[in-house]
Amino acid sequence: MTHDHDLVLRPTEAQISTALNPPPGRIGGDLVVETLAGLGATTVFGLPGQHALGMFDALRRSALRHVGLRVENNAGFAADAYGRMTGEAAPLLLSTGPGALTSLAALQEAAAASAPVLAISSQVPTAGLGGGRHGYLHELPDQTASFRGVVKSVHTVRTQSQIPSAIAAAWKSALTAPHGPVWVEIPQDVLLAPTTLPVVTAPDATPEDLVPRPELTAVAAHLLSRAERPAIIAGGGVVRSDASGKLKALAERLDAPVVTTFGGKGAFPWNHPLSLQSWLEDRHTTDFLEDADVLLVVGSGLGELSSNYHTFKPRGRVIQIEADLGKLESNHPALGIHADARLALQALLETVEERTDESAPERVRDLLSRVSQRIAAQELTLEQDVLAAVRRALPADSPSFWDMTILAYWAWSAFDPRGANTMHSAQGAGGLGYGFPAALGAAAADPTCPVLAVSGDGGALYSIAELATARQYDLPVTWLIVDDGGYGILREYMTDAFGQATATELTRPDYVALAESFGVPGVRTTAESLEADLAKALTSPGPSVVVLPAVLRMFAPTHLG
Structure with a gap:
């Protein structure tokens, strides 16, 4: 009997000749960029540093496009x-230490x-690994320790033959649900040493599917089909898994009324x-969701912002579909389904029974009317007019x-994004300086x-240097x-x-x-x-800046009450 995993593709004579010569x-460094190209990457981000020069020199011999920003963050x-x-x-090339x-x-x-970011960093030479013996510039006692609590996975390389497999494993990790950043580090001497290894062609790094358990989706479908007042909370997992169409079909x-985080x-x-x-x-809104007898939460951990600062106390049965195992039932007891949002929604679509509730649209209109009246009573005309x-100015597909x-805080609640994957903010971690450099990355994806x-x-001052990047690559980003x-x-x-601010x-x-000093119209x-x-x-x-004093x-x- 022959198993699929026993089959090995035989190289052609041309492939053998190329590999041998x-x-x-x-x-x-060439092994790094060859692996990235073989995995399907076309663009890399980052900026050079002393220990990382081997990777950047290799870009010169590669078809990969490099977009160089001015600050690593x-x-x-x-x-x-x-x-x-x-x-x-998205490959991110970094140098050691600072x-x-x-x-x-x-x-x-x-x-x-x-967000799937593949960070590849240099390290001090292998002789200096292990802590302070040689006093290399940029040296850290344990560089990976600084990243383990932040990224999804860490991959260390100590020899050239490890480079393709380590990067492929990191790529697979980044794109397996839940997507996320990963970390690869390679010593300077490994990047700089000549190599006789054959050119890397097409490493296998197919992401794994996170499939829901059928007994769980069967129970979820049963609960939803028989609910009197079902409601749905849709989180970022729906957007990341490209499942908005399936969400709409299920709703x-x-x-079932739907609120998005x-x-x-x-x-x-x-x-x-x-x-x-x-x-x-x-x-x-919180009261409306608490009143649902069956609440389906898809692609959200119901964290601070998604639970109205943890004041949300659901009274009905909660079904939570979440790819991040650590977030499953972390804030509320639920029928927890560890799965990719797209695959779980598909399973529900195949098993749920249709239900009709003619009162649902009316209840939605009533809620939105009450929200609108509450905002209108606060005399915030300027803010609403600006948003x-x-x-109106932003094209629908931009x-x-x-x-x-x-x-942005207004936009979280009040902005119509007019499509999935079109509006993004730094509300995940909440750091300043995200907007402009992120927009440059999106423009690089589709100029x-x-x-x-x-x-x-305040946030703009974090990113001013990137006006030079916008001008250098002529990226079509308007910065308000x-x-x-x-x-x-x-x-x-x-x-x-x-009572006062400090x-x-x-x-x-x-x-x-x-902006004009950078050659950017303002x-x-x-x-x-x-x-x-x-x-x-x-x-x-090209780029432009619009300043609104307000x-x-x-x-x-x-x-609070």
């Missing part, structure tokens, strides 16, 4: 967005948002009769990337589509900077908590003049001219 002048944000937009593992460590905040965001079959923006059509939109920081202007800023980045002036004179949301938090006021540059706008100025910038080729306020939270 590799091109001259190759080094360990920003390069990580760009790779994160590239991974989110393409569904591919360069590697500077990427940590970006990798934390990628981990929280399940319609069950007549801030990470799941776009997972369900905003204006659908069953759409509760994404007003999670609203007690009316509406952004929506992605947007939002920093941690007041307008034919304009991209919007939104920052406050809302300038309120400091860390606006922290000013508001501190004033509410302590350390929140900032001296800022003239952002328009600064314009200062007003709330009244924002739509026209944004629309013009988004339809103009002090925005948050709507009052309702998670």
Whole structure:
């Protein structure tokens, strides 16, 4: 009997000849870029450093496109967005010590948002591994220890023959649900040494499917089919697994209202009769979800932001579909189904019985009306007008990337993303500086589509250097900077908590003049001219900056009572 795993493809004579006669002048770094190309990568992010030069020299002999940002953390944000937009593992090339460590905040965001980033870092020479014996520049006693608590998996290389398999294993890990960042490190001498190994061709790194257990989906289908008031919470896992179509089909079959988390923006059509939109920081929404007798949670761990700051207390039966095993039932008892959202939703579609509830759309309309009345009573016209202007100016198919800023907090709840995988923010880990470099990564993924980045002036100062990147690669990113004179949301938090704010006021540059000094067109706008100025910038080729001086306020939270 012959088993599939016993079959070995026999190389052709041409392949044998090529393998026996590799091109001259190759080094360990070539094995890195050859493996990436063989896995299907076309673009790499990152910036060189002393120990990593072997990888960057090899790029010269490769067809891979290198997008070089100015700060490692920003390069990580760009790779994160590239991974989110393409569904591919985004290679991020880093150097040892300070360069590697500077990427940590970006990798934390990628981990929280399940973005597939393949970080490949250099290390000190193998003779110096193990701690401080040689005093190499950039040396850490245990570099991987700094990343193990952040990334999904760590892969160490100590010889050239280990490079292809280690990178392939990391690639597979990054793209197996739940997606996430992974870490590979290779010593400097291994990258620089000449190699006689054959050119790497097509390593196998097919991600594993995370299939739901059929007895669990059978119980879930039974509960949903017989529910009186089913509801659905759709998280980022629906977007990452490209399952928004299956979610819509299931919701319609069950007549179940759907709310999306801030990470799941776009997972369900905003204006659908069953759409509760994404007003999670609203007690009316929380009450509605608590009243569901069967609540299906797909691709969300029901963390702080998705549970109205842990005030959400479901009274009905909870079914949770989650690819991250550590998040399964971590916040609420549930029928936990460890699975990829797409595969689990497909299983439910095949087994659930259709139910009809003509009252569901009316209950949705009533809830949204109450939310609207609550916001209208707070006299926040400027904030709503600004967000509406952004929506009108942004083409329907253009992605947007939002920093941690007041307008982004509004957008989490009130912005119609007009499609899955189009609106992204740093709400996974909550670090500043995400918006603009992430938008650059999305533009690198598809330079034919304009991209919007939104920052406050505080977050913008984290990313100013990347105006040079935007200009160098002529990336079609329009950067909206809302300038309120400091860390606006922290000013508001501190004033509410302590009566006054400390350390929140900032001296800022003239952002328009600064953008123009990089060769990037800039314009200062007003709330009244924002739509026209944004629309013009988004339809103009290359990068641009639009600055809106405005002090925005948050709507009052309702998670406290």
